Amino acid sequence: MKEEVVIGLEVHIQLMTKAKMFCHCSTDYIGKEPNTNTCPVCLGLPGSLPVLNKKVLEFAVRTALALNCKINQISRFHRKNYFYPDLPKAYQISQYDLPLGVGGYMEISLPESGEKRRIGITRVHIEEDAGKLVHEGDIASSAYSLVDYNRCGIPLAEIVTEPDFRSPEEARIFLVKLRSIVQHLGVCDGNMEEGSLRCDANVSVRPAKSKSLGTKAEVKNMNSFRAVKKALQFEVDRQKKLLSEGEKVIQETRHWDESKNITVSMRSKEEAHDYRYFPEPDLLPLQVDLKMIEEIRRNLPELPEVRKERFTKDYQIPEYDAEILTSSKVLGDYYEKACSLYNNTKILSNWIMGELMRYLNEEKIEIEDSPISSENLVGLLILIDEGVISGKMAKIVFEKMFKTGKKASQIVKESEVIQITDKNELIEIVDRVISENPKSIEDFNQGKEKALNYLVGQVMRYTKGKAKPDFVFEAIKQRIKR
Amino acid sequence: MTLNQLTAHEITRLIREKKVTAQEVILDIFDQIDKVDNLIKAFLVLTREEAFKQAKGIDTKVKNGDELPPLAGVAIAIKDILAVQGVETTCGSKILKGFIPPYNATVITRLKEAGAIIIGKTNMDEFAMGSSTENSAFGPTYNPWDLERVPGGSSGGSAAAVAADETIVALGTDTGGSIRQPASLCGMVGLKPTYGRVSRYGLIAYASSLDQIGPITKDVIDCTLAMKVISGIDIHDSTSANIPVPDYLTSCREGIEDLKIGVPQEYFIEGIDQEVKIAIDRALKLFESLGAKIEEVSLPHTEYSLPAYYLIATAEASSNLARYDGVQYGYRADNYKDLLFMYKKTRSEGFGDEVKRRIMLGTYALSSGYYDAYYLKAQKVRTLIKEDFDKAFEKYDILITPTSPTPAFKLNEKMADPLIMYLSDIYTIPINLAGIPAISLNCGYSKNNLPIGLQIIGKPFDEETIIRAAYNFEQNNDVEKKKPEINPARCKEEA
Numbered sequence: 001m002k003e004e005v006v007i008g009l010e011v012h013i014q015l016m017t018k019a020k021m022f023c024h025c026s027t028d029y030i031g032k033e034p035n036t037n038t039c040p041v042c043l044g045l046p047g048s049l050p051v052l053n054k055k056v057l058e059f060a061v062r063t064a065l066a067l068n069c070k071i072n073q074i075s076r077f078h079r080k081n082y083f084y085p086d087l088p089k090a091y092q093i094s095q096y097d098l099p100l101g102v103g104g105y106m107e108i109s110l111p112e113s114g115e116k117r118r119i120g121i122t123r124v125h126i127e128e129d130a131g132k133l134v135h136e137g138d139i140a141s142s143a144y145s146l147v148d149y150n151r152c153g154i155p156l157a158e159i160v161t162e163p164d165f166r167s168p169e170e171a172r173i174f175l176v177k178l179r180s181i182v183q184h185l186g187v188c189d190g191n192m193e194e195g196s197l198r199c200d201a202n203v204s205v206r207p208a209k210s211k212s213l214g215t216k217a218e219v220k221n222m223n224s225f226r227a228v229k230k231a232l233q234f235e236v237d238r239q240k241k242l243l244s245e246g247e248k249v250i251q252e253t254r255h256w257d258e259s260k261n262i263t264v265s266m267r268s269k270e271e272a273h274d275y276r277y278f279p280e281p282d283l284l285p286l287q288v289d290l291k292m293i294e295e296i297r298r299n300l301p302e303l304p305e306v307r308k309e310r311f312t313k314d315y316q317i318p319e320y321d322a323e324i325l326t327s328s329k330v331l332g333d334y335y336e337k338a339c340s341l342y343n344n345t346k347i348l349s350n351w352i353m354g355e356l357m358r359y360l361n362e363e364k365i366e367i368e369d370s371p372i373s374s375e376n377l378v379g380l381l382i383l384i385d386e387g388v389i390s391g392k393m394a395k396i397v398f399e400k401m402f403k404t405g406k407k408a409s410q411i412v413k414e415s416e417v418i419q420i421t422d423k424n425e426l427i428e429i430v431d432r433v434i435s436e437n438p439k440s441i442e443d444f445n446q447g448k449e450k451a452l453n454y455l456v457g458q459v460m461r462y463t464k465g466k467a468k469p470d471f472v473f474e475a476i477k478q479r480i481k482r
Numbered sequence: 483m484t485l486n487q488l489t490a491h492e493i494t495r496l497i498r499e500k501k502v503t504a505q506e507v508i509l510d511i512f513d514q515i516d517k518v519d520n521l522i523k524a525f526l527v528l529t530r531e532e533a534f535k536q537a538k539g540i541d542t543k544v545k546n547g548d549e550l551p552p553l554a555g556v557a558i559a560i561k562d563i564l565a566v567q568g569v570e571t572t573c574g575s576k577i578l579k580g581f582i583p584p585y586n587a588t589v590i591t592r593l594k595e596a597g598a599i600i601i602g603k604t605n606m607d608e609f610a611m612g613s614s615t616e617n618s619a620f621g622p623t624y625n626p627w628d629l630e631r632v633p634g635g636s637s638g639g640s641a642a643a644v645a646a647d648e649t650i651v652a653l654g655t656d657t658g659g660s661i662r663q664p665a666s667l668c669g670m671v672g673l674k675p676t677y678g679r680v681s682r683y684g685l686i687a688y689a690s691s692l693d694q695i696g697p698i699t700k701d702v703i704d705c706t707l708a709m710k711v712i713s714g715i716d717i718h719d720s721t722s723a724n725i726p727v728p729d730y731l732t733s734c735r736e737g738i739e740d741l742k743i744g745v746p747q748e749y750f751i752e753g754i755d756q757e758v759k760i761a762i763d764r765a766l767k768l769f770e771s772l773g774a775k776i777e778e779v780s781l782p783h784t785e786y787s788l789p790a791y792y793l794i795a796t797a798e799a800s801s802n803l804a805r806y807d808g809v810q811y812g813y814r815a816d817n818y819k820d821l822l823f824m825y826k827k828t829r830s831e832g833f834g835d836e837v838k839r840r841i842m843l844g845t846y847a848l849s850s851g852y853y854d855a856y857y858l859k860a861q862k863v864r865t866l867i868k869e870d871f872d873k874a875f876e877k878y879d880i881l882i883t884p885t886s887p888t889p890a891f892k893l894n895e896k897m898a899d900p901l902i903m904y905l906s907d908i909y910t911i912p913i914n915l916a917g918i919p920a921i922s923l924n925c926g927y928s929k930n931n932l933p934i935g936l937q938i939i940g941k942p943f944d945e946e947t948i949i950r951a952a953y954n955f956e957q958n959n960d961v962e963k964k965k966p967e968i969n970p971a972r973c974k975e976e977a
Binding site (some may be wrong): 040043044046047051052081085088089090091274277281282283 | 571573578581585587682683685686687690691718797798800805809811825845848849850853857
């Protein structure tokens with residue numbers, strides 16, 4: 001049987017407003033002393049009431065518009081009721097039957113086939129984040145749980161897609177692009193590790209060409225793009241195996257265990273919560289008038305798709321390069337800054353996508369924390385152009401720059417890796433190499449041009465790579481001919 | 483006559499005229515509390531020290547010739563459902579035992595700024611669920627008019643404290659009649675404002691779409707003074723309305739010749755006590771004699787009010803009370819093996835029977851598969867009830883009904899049958915569902931010397947007119963105004 005994979009995503013993004021969703025507490029909660037970033041409202045103390053931060057609405061409308069959603073001019077809040085220690089009111093203020101945005105889409109391009117896919121966005125709604133449980137050791141061995149409410153009330157936008165993905169890779173590509181979009185919008189920093197962008201997925205498998213959906217499992221706790229792809233692939237394989245063995249997939253919630261690389265069952269459908277949604281009586285219906293929608297639409301910043309096209313046009317780089325360079329807001333900014341200082345935009349793109357990204361990935365450093373600024377990268381390239389260092393040497397200098405954060409010129413000065421441009425000094429070495437290698441001279445004289453390369457290599461060896469290769473080549477040629 | 487027996491407008495005048503000091507007022511108040519509260523049991527907490535400190539501050543202002551705020555020196559008792567910073571606030575429940583709010587309700591902030599002196603927190607039915615104050619986890623409150631009877635509820639402690647001259651003014655809250663019914667049963671004036679008139683910030687929610695804070699006072703003028711201070715938009719409550727607060731004190735003194743009064747026929751059917759009916763009829767004649775026009779009116783959906791209320795209020799309560807889980811504050815059970823067990827044990831031990839009954843009812847009403855049939859249907863009925871009132875108010879300025887079908891009943895009389903108890907609020911509940919204002923004031927006494935209350939219902943945000951009608955009635959009522967005789971000797975004998 002040929003199967004088809006069906007995946008839909010539910011993505012939560014923390015909105016980077018200054019204040020929390022319903023109170024004046026700061027959204028800058030990471031690293032703060034537990035339970036210090038709170039007030040009666042976000043602690044859900046008896047008698048406290050929520051008041052919507054208008055900025056949250058603006059950020060969410062921006063997000064929904066960027067995802068081509070229709071904005072419901074009147075939407076409303078519902079209470080989602082469930083007991084958990086990190087949820088101090090025992091309900092989450094969320095949206096239910098009338099979300100802020102509906103019926104949108106996002107286009108993604110699949111690099112392997114070059115195919116473009118339109119992924120449907122079912123809805124975009126806003127809700128409040130919960131706190132966090134903290135355990136000594138891990139949750140299974142700890143004798144008690146501690147609660148940190150600092151995150152309570154951080155505004156979230158939940159983005160729900162249609163079940164339009166046909167592979168884990170498509171889901172990953174979508175997620176990367178979504179992150180870039182919300183970064184470009186300035187509504188979310190998109191940091192998956194820190195949880196400012198979180199993703200759950202509904203996964204099912206069905207016979208190819210079938211119209212109805214197979215039984216789905218919901219996969220949670222994927223904390224990186226890599227984890228998303230791995231977890232979804234595991235889940236797809238698990239379900240395919242079950243089906244091939246004639247067994248049934250159970251509707252359940254499964255947890256991705258990063259250390260074991262498996263998904264494990266958390267709860268089945270029977271154990272699923274009845275959230276007893278009902279309209280939140282403490283808040284008035286949300287009203288977004290057309291004027292506000294149009295104003296936000298007019299002021300939308302340049303989005304990655306448009307930026308990508310501009311990059312291919314303005315900087316004359318391939319679409320593939322442009323796609324990668326706009327996959328994160330800061331990366332795009334890095335590139336553009338460099339381009340403003342340096343003309344060879346393709347060389348820049350090569351260095352950024354090659355050396356820089358390789359080191360960043362190896363060291364797990366985000367581009368915003370890159371030890372090499374775009375100015376310093378350009379500084380390195382200028383040294384190459386001026387013939388101060390060779391391309392090969394530049395890679396060594398680059399590594400040192402990455403490790404120390406120093407400028408290229410400083411490293412070159414300190415380690416004396418300046419190329420030998422003094423002709424007299426070079427001639428001596430060239431003569432020595434020629435006298436030591438009569439066989440090569442003979443070969444050259446018999447028409448073997450390649451023999452020269454060997455001699456050049458020898459000169460480079462004596463100069464410890466400090467000589468400029470084309471210069472050496474010319475010098476040897478001149479000496480032999482004479 | 484001691485100072486605690488006076489009204490707020492008398493006291494503020496005397497303090498302004500430097501005839502008495504705020505400290506003298508507070509002294510008399512606590513004297514009375516010390517004398518009678520072991521019988522009445524209106525208070526759960528007294529804030530004696532803070533009250534004297536505040537009184538001293540006001541006396542200093544008087545001495546310095548500073549301008550005095552409107553309620554300077556007025557003792558006020560606060561229903562224990564309102565957050566007062568630094569003072570234990572329990573909602574009459576074991577589950578909140580020991581909970582000390584780190585913040586003030588908006589009404590508390592406003593009252594303090596207005597110079598009112600908070601003397602303590604009053605007893606109530608647990609989480610305002612009840613009509614007799616018998617559902618308090620800390621024991622019942624007794625009606626000053628007859629210590630064998632209930633003061634009504636859920637703001638029974640507040641109403642009894644005012645009636646027993648243990649305070650000058652009190653705050654109550656009203657979700658289905660919890661200000662008006664106890665005011666009626668204790669012979670005081672109680673006003674439930676329009677939903678949105680008074681900020682609910684700091685009011686511990688029972689049913690968020692119905693709850694309102696209002697004053698319980700000895701007369702209508704005091705009601706206007708308190709309303710002026712606590713009303714108006716608040717940035718902390720999204721449902722508070724941005725509608726100007728009129729000068730009730732001035733406008734209430736105008737006549738009522740222009741008023742058209744509707745009398746809903748559905749409120750005078752079976753279950754109504756004959757003495758109550760007679761008292762209301764007499765009151766209506768008085769209104770007529772003052773120039774008002776009186777006609778019968780129909781509110782056809784009245785009979786569905788009670789069922790709709792007990793679905794909507796309990797549904798919201800089931801959600802509002804879910805936060806009492808033993809995690810962050812209040813009561814937590816001992817000896818639990820896991821989280822779920824801790825929740826169950828804490829809530830089983832922490833809540834009383836009536837609260838559990840309503841949480842279960844509300845949980846059921848919101849459950850998947852039942853939502854449409856119960857909660858949604860009840861909301862539709864609520865709309866119909868509101869439309870009944872809208873229609874009536876096209877023709878009439880105010881509506882008049884009894885506040886409660888009977889005068890104060892005996893303790894334990896209705897505890898065995900919740901449905902009988904629920905009927906105590908049959909005349910007050912529709913008003914909460916419609917979100918409109920209503921005032922209850924005394925219109926006479928039964929043969930047993932129990933107060934009987936009259937309810938005047940107004941248009942949304944038209945507290946002004948019901949207050950004016952109430953003031954005119956109060957000034958012209960030919961039934962002599964009485965004070966309860968609290969007889970410690972008799973009660974001790976029986977005990």
